[in-house]
Amino acid sequence: MFVKETVLKLQNDIGEDLSKQLMLIFISETKKLVQELEIAHEQAQLDTVILISHSIKSSARTYGAETLGSLCEKIESEGKNNNTLALNLLFKQLSDISEKTLLSAIKYT
Numbered sequence: 001m002f003v004k005e006t007v008l009k010l011q012n013d014i015g016e017d018l019s020k021q022l023m024l025i026f027i028s029e030t031k032k033l034v035q036e037l038e039i040a041h042e043q044a045q046l047d048t049v050i051l052i053s054h055s056i057k058s059s060a061r062t063y064g065a066e067t068l069g070s071l072c073e074k075i076e077s078e079g080k081n082n083n084t085l086a087l088n089l090l091f092k093q094l095s096d097i098s099e100k101t102l103l104s105a106i107k108y109t
Contacts, residue, residue, distance in 0.1 A: 001104040006064030050079040068101040
């Protein structure tokens with residue numbers, strides 16, 4: 001779920017201890033944002049879906065969570081295109097991918 005090279009670069013750039021602390025924050029904040037994203041989708045708040053998916057995409061890629069980042073990029077794009085059918089299909093993947101990503105992030109804490 002994580003690109004090891006990205007995680008190692010982060011550890012080298014800021015130090016292992018700070019990297020571990022930031023990964024814990026990433027886990028906590030991503031859990032919250034995914035919940036908010038799912039609620040926004042359920043309530044058809046497209047602007048909020050776009051905004052939150054963009055935030056998750058950016059932070060996921062910063063920490064090396066490419067699978068989650070790619071999914072959120074697709075959600076953001078389909079939201080901008082107002083493609084509700086594609087969004088519904090993508091949201092069916094979100095819970096599983098985010099859960100697996102956050103579980104695999106624990107080994108970097």
